Amino acid sequence: MKFQYFIPTKVLFGCGQLEKLHKQKLPGKKALIVISSGTSVKKFGYLARLQQQLEKAGVAYAIYDKILPNPIEAHVTEGAEFGKKEGCDFVIGLGGGSIIDSAKAIAVMVTNEGTIWDYIFGGTGGKKMPEKTPLPIVAITTTAGTGTEADPWAVITHQDRNEKIGFGYDGTFPVLSIVDPELMLTVPEKLTAYQGFDALFHSTEGYLNKNTNPINDLYALKAIELIGKYLPTAVKDGQNLEARENVALANTLSGMSESIGGCISEHAMEHPLSGHNPKLEHGAGLIMICQAYYAYWAERGVVNQRLIDMAKALGKQDATKPEDFVTALHDLIVACDVDDLKMSDYGIKKEELTMYTQAAYETMGGLFTVDPAPMPFEDCLKIYEKSYK
Secondary structure, X not given: OOXXXXXXXXXXXXXXXXXXXXXXXXXXXXXXXXXXXXXXXXHXXXXXXXXXXXXXXXXXXXXXXXXXXXXXXXXXHHHHHHHHHHOOOEEEEEEOHHHHHXXXXXXXXXXXXXXXXXXXXXXXXXXXXXXXXXXXXXXXXXXXXXXXXXOOOEEEEEOOOOEEEEEOOHHHOOOEEEEOHHHHOOOOHHHHHHHHHHXXXXXXXXXXXXXXXXXXXXXXXXXXXXXXXHHHHHHHOXXXXXXXXXXXXXXXXXXXXXXXXXXXXXXXXXXXXXHHOOOOOHHHHHHHHHHHXXXXXXXXXXXXXXXXXXXXXXXXXXXXXXXXHHHHHHHHHHHOOOOOOOHHHHOOOHHHHHHHHHHHHHHHHHHHHHXXXXXXXXXXXXXXXXXXX
C-alpha cells in the first residue's frame, strides 16, 4: 500500500464564511478578482461583499470580468496581462468552476512567459513545466460542481482548436478556499443538477481509478452518498439550506478525491463534446454519456464490488450486482429531472462520434491509462453511440 496525500489548501466551510475573509492572513496586498462575463455575482451582491471584505482587510483590488462558462485560452492571456498591468500580487476566483479554473491559469501566466497552452500536457499543448511560482490563489466558490476549490486542476479550452484540456500541479492549489453554501442559493435548477452530477462523477471516477487509495475511497464514497441523498432536494428547492450545504460538502470532498485519486476516461470523453460545442454544459455532457459508460464497466466485470459499493452509497442499499449502480444512477437522473438531455439538441451529429472518440484519446489520453482496464477505441466509440439521442 503506497500513496501520496497532498492537499495544502485551507478551507473555510459553512454558511457565513465569506464574512470571515478579512480576518484571514491574505497572501498579498492587491488582488486580481476574476469573475464571469455574466451578471450573477454582481446582481446577487457577492462581488460587493467580497470588495467590502478586502477593504476591511486593507487589500486593494482590480477586477477582470470576461470569463466564459467554458473558459478559453485567450481570456487567460488577457487576464494575466491585466493582472501584470495592475500590479496584482495574488488572484481571487469568485464564481463557479470555470472562474476558479481561470484564476489558477491566470495566476500561472502572470509570472511565466508565453501562453497557458505552452504548459498544457495533452493535445497540442507545449508540455512545459512553469519555471516560476504562480501568484497565490484564493477560491470563493458560488457553485457545487467541480471541486476546484480543493484541487490543483484547471480546465481550459483553446478557442482556435476546440481542445478542452485539464492542467495543474502542486503550485496551482488554492492557498485559501471559502465554501459558503449561502452563495449557492441562487443557482438555477438545471445548473444545480449539472454541477451536482459533475461532482458525483469526480467521485465515482476516482473510486474506479486503478490508482485509488484508502483515503480517496473515504472521500469518494461519502461524496456519492451525500449527492444521492441531497441533490434531488437541492434541484427542486434551491432555498433548502440543508441540501445546499450537503451538496457543497460533497463537492469539496469530490475535489479532494480529484487531488489524490483522479478522474478516468469518462471525463476524457466529455471534454471534446463541450470543447467543440461551448454551449454544452460540462455536467450535462457527462449525464448524456454516463449510463452507457458505467454499463460498460459493469459488463466488463473488472470492478464489480466497487460498482456495488457505489450503488449502495447512492442509496440502493440492496445492491448485489454491478448493474445496480447503473439503475441507481438512472433513478438519480430522473429524480433531478435531467433525463431528457440529447446530444442532438446541442448540434452534435452522430456521424461526428468517431472524431470525438479520436479527440478524447488525443487531448486527454492520460485518463484512459488509469481506467480499471484498457478501453479499446472501438469500445469508447460504442459508448458514444449508445449515448446518442
